[in-house]
Amino acid sequence: MFDERRRRVTSPGAEISPLGALPPLGVVPPRMHAQVVRPDRFGDPATAFRPEIVDTPPIGPDEVLIAVMAAGINYNNVWAARGYPVDQIAVRQKRGETEDFHVGGSDASGIVYAIGDDVTGLEIGAHVVVHPGVWDADDHWVRRGKDPMIAPSAKIWGYDTNYGAFGQFARVQAHQVMPKAEHLSWDEAAAPTLVGTTAYRMLHGWAGNTVRDGDLVLVWGGSGGLGSQASQLVKAAGGRPVAVVSDDERGAYAMKHGAIGYIDRRKYGHWGVPPLVDDRAGQKEWAAGARAFGKKLWDIVGHREDPAIVFEHPGAATIPTSIFLCEPGGMVVICAGTTGFDAMVDLRYHWTRQKRLQGSHGTNDEQAYAYNDLVRDGAIDPCLGRTVAFDELPAAHSAMGRGEDVFGNVSVLVGAPSPGLGRA
Numbered sequence: 001m002f003d004e005r006r007r008r009v010t011s012p013g014a015e016i017s018p019l020g021a022l023p024p025l026g027v028v029p030p031r032m033h034a035q036v037v038r039p040d041r042f043g044d045p046a047t048a049f050r051p052e053i054v055d056t057p058p059i060g061p062d063e064v065l066i067a068v069m070a071a072g073i074n075y076n077n078v079w080a081a082r083g084y085p086v087d088q089i090a091v092r093q094k095r096g097e098t099e100d101f102h103v104g105g106s107d108a109s110g111i112v113y114a115i116g117d118d119v120t121g122l123e124i125g126a127h128v129v130v131h132p133g134v135w136d137a138d139d140h141w142v143r144r145g146k147d148p149m150i151a152p153s154a155k156i157w158g159y160d161t162n163y164g165a166f167g168q169f170a171r172v173q174a175h176q177v178m179p180k181a182e183h184l185s186w187d188e189a190a191a192p193t194l195v196g197t198t199a200y201r202m203l204h205g206w207a208g209n210t211v212r213d214g215d216l217v218l219v220w221g222g223s224g225g226l227g228s229q230a231s232q233l234v235k236a237a238g239g240r241p242v243a244v245v246s247d248d249e250r251g252a253y254a255m256k257h258g259a260i261g262y263i264d265r266r267k268y269g270h271w272g273v274p275p276l277v278d279d280r281a282g283q284k285e286w287a288a289g290a291r292a293f294g295k296k297l298w299d300i301v302g303h304r305e306d307p308a309i310v311f312e313h314p315g316a317a318t319i320p321t322s323i324f325l326c327e328p329g330g331m332v333v334i335c336a337g338t339t340g341f342d343a344m345v346d347l348r349y350h351w352t353r354q355k356r357l358q359g360s361h362g363t364n365d366e367q368a369y370a371y372n373d374l375v376r377d378g379a380i381d382p383c384l385g386r387t388v389a390f391d392e393l394p395a396a397h398s399a400m401g402r403g404e405d406v407f408g409n410v411s412v413l414v415g416a417p418s419p420g421l422g423r424a
């Protein structure tokens, strides 16, 4: 966000640090290594990201500079690298920001290196993780005490904003900073917060349909970043998550992380926009597919029971099935449209059975801190699938975009010299 009160906090004489090393605590070099996206490279993340040396960002009075030890890789920077559906650099320039590049990254573990003048309760040297919800404190919506993640100024850090976790120093608002779980390494700690806090809000944030003891919850992409966090959160709340996956290995991974069973979606073919209502034969065929899928869910549960919550993010391919299966009065809660945005809802099932289709995005502080407490208590596994070196960041995003990174989350080393370091 554009803030003319920002000031550089760099240290005179300090030189750029090599990757995998940190300058002395509190010493901030003027330049830093970063993985950078530029508009003329928009497209495949493998070539859209490039290592560059850029200025270390200035910070405002309510902001903090973090020396990034490890960063988490998320799907949002696949979108940012493609420049689709939003060209984030152009959007920021319209807001008055001058940079013509994007340093993304919405998950970080690291060490506080500089603190803005108005920040209280944080100390240089603190070991922290960062949640991705940002907003303007003087936004009229926020001032009225309403959920800041719905405010007009709400944004996702390291996607909508510049200077995320893919540089040696990241700029964050002080309220985003949370204590790092001591039992986790830097790369483990960097892995789960964006997907975990998003899942927490989806499952606990929508009054009337929050996950309750005993609830059956259908979780799409059960072995992926969001799905592996969602199943654990459902289980922690006493619910019964059933994962949807696309092979047995992914199913086994989902069950290791809380799912009571899994459905292999490749065995069904009714995906995407169903035939229109007038196409009776097509409708019949589609409904048979959706019913067969639902029957598999009943088989797993052991009786006829439909999900109280459907945890959605594939979007166009799966929404018709999600709405069809959700129990009366239940909720389909969605945070993405990975397979397409133009999803179709058959309103007959929606209104007569009084279901809820709830959009959800990001996290507020309360939800993020509650999620982080679960991680610090060891109740939630960060599901670190693999850790990659800094120069492998573009390829890792490209693999995620092709649907190849399918087990939990991926972290990238920035200031940490190797995986597994940083446990207390």
Ligand code: NAP
Binding pocket: 074, 075, 076, 194, 195, 198, 220, 221, 222, 223, 224, 225, 226, 227, 244, 245, 246, 247, 250, 265, 313, 314, 317, 318, 335, 336, 337, 338, 339, 360, 361, 362, 363, 400, 403, 405, 406, 408
């Ligand atoms: P991920 O780790 O790549 O997982 C995506 C999952 O989607 C995979 O496990 C895959 O499972 C499943 N999938 C792929 N194609 C599918 C299809 N045709 N039908 C059904 N399932 C399919 O990604 P993620 O981190 O979980 O993120 C998923 C989406 O959520 C992304 O678009 C991301 O940008 C978005 N997101 C939004 C927010 C927010 O705040 N709004 C936050 C986090 C993520 P199988 O192939 O095994 O079924």
